Structures are given as structure tokens and as C-alpha cells.
Amino acid sequence: MSNPFKHLNEAMEQFAKERDWDQFHSPKNLAMALTVEAAELQECFQWTTEAQSSELDEESLSAVRDEIADVQLYLIRLAGKLNIDIEQACQDKMVKNAKKYPAQEVKGSSRKYTHYRNETNK
Known part of the structure; x- marks a missing residue:
């Protein structure tokens, strides 16, 4: 795995280990969690127009940022479990x-x- 992903994967592994969550992080469960987070990202744009989706206010942009991070972190964790670069x-x-x-x-x-x-x- 390349550097940014490698470092984030190691941090995610440590985070899960400290909480004894590795037992729950099977590829199946991580893939399911990823789709939930992707749906939460979509929810940030629900009922907006095309123009509104490109001009988010600070609060909405912060929520989108958090959901993008959640999606990426689950994706990194899943890739790490499957040894995918x-x-x-x-x-x-x-x-x-x-x-x-x-x-x-x-x-x-x-x-x-x-x-x-x-x-x-x-």
C-alpha cells in the first residue's frame, strides 16, 4: 500500500485494536459499513439542486467532508484486510x-x- 494509505491503514488497525473491534471487521462487514457511509454522503445532497450541490454552506460542507472521510477510512480498512494496494x-x-x-x-x-x-x- 502506498504511503498515505499505508499510514492510514496502520492507524485504522491500531484504532480497531485498541477497541477490540477487529473481530467485527471482516471484509463483508466492512463492505456493508462502506455502503452505509456512502448513503450518508448521499444524504448530504438529498433534495439539493445541481447548483446547490456545488455551492454548499459551511455546515453542509463540513458534513460532506466528514462523510467522505468515513467512506475513505472504511475503504482503506477493507483494502488492508484484503491486502489490496x-x-x-x-x-x-x-x-x-x-x-x-x-x-x-x-x-x-x-x-x-x-x-x-x-x-x-x-
Whole structure:
């Protein structure tokens, strides 16, 4: 795991150890907790317009910041449990995405890759 993630993972391991929470941190449970935190992040934007979501007041931005941290920390903990290097996984995924979404074919489109592949194969 790269440095920022490695240090945060070690801190999360220590945090859990001090509280005897490692027993609860199975990959399944961490993945479930991650989705709960992601839902809490979504809740910060519920009922806002597109414009409002880009111009949050200080209180709302603070709540979003906390939820982003929660999501990231659970993700780091999950990756640590599974010995996944997040930075390398992200780099690998960017290579896959570049192949899946060639710029010349998808530029300016929000459609899923399966849609434009079907159009180009007709």
C-alpha cells in the first residue's frame, strides 16, 4: 500500500485494536459499513439542486467532508484486510477504463460503454 494509505491503514488497525473491534471487521462487514457511509454522503445532497450541490454552506460542507472521510477510512480498512494496494488498483482500473471508454468514441457522452459498443457494432 502506498504511503498515505499505508499510514492510514496502520492507524485504522491500531484504532480497531485498541477497541477490540477487529473481530467485527471482516471484509463483508466492512463492505456493508462502506455502503452505509456512502448513503450518508448521499444524504448530504438529498433534495439539493445541481447548483446547490456545488455551492454548499459551511455546515453542509463540513458534513460532506466528514462523510467522505468515513467512506475513505472504511475503504482503506477493507483494502488492508484484503491486502489490496489501493493506489495500484486505481492505476490498473484507469488502464481498463481507458480501453473500455476510448476518448474518440465516448467524448461528451454520459452513456454506459455497453450502449455505444452496441451502436458501433451495428
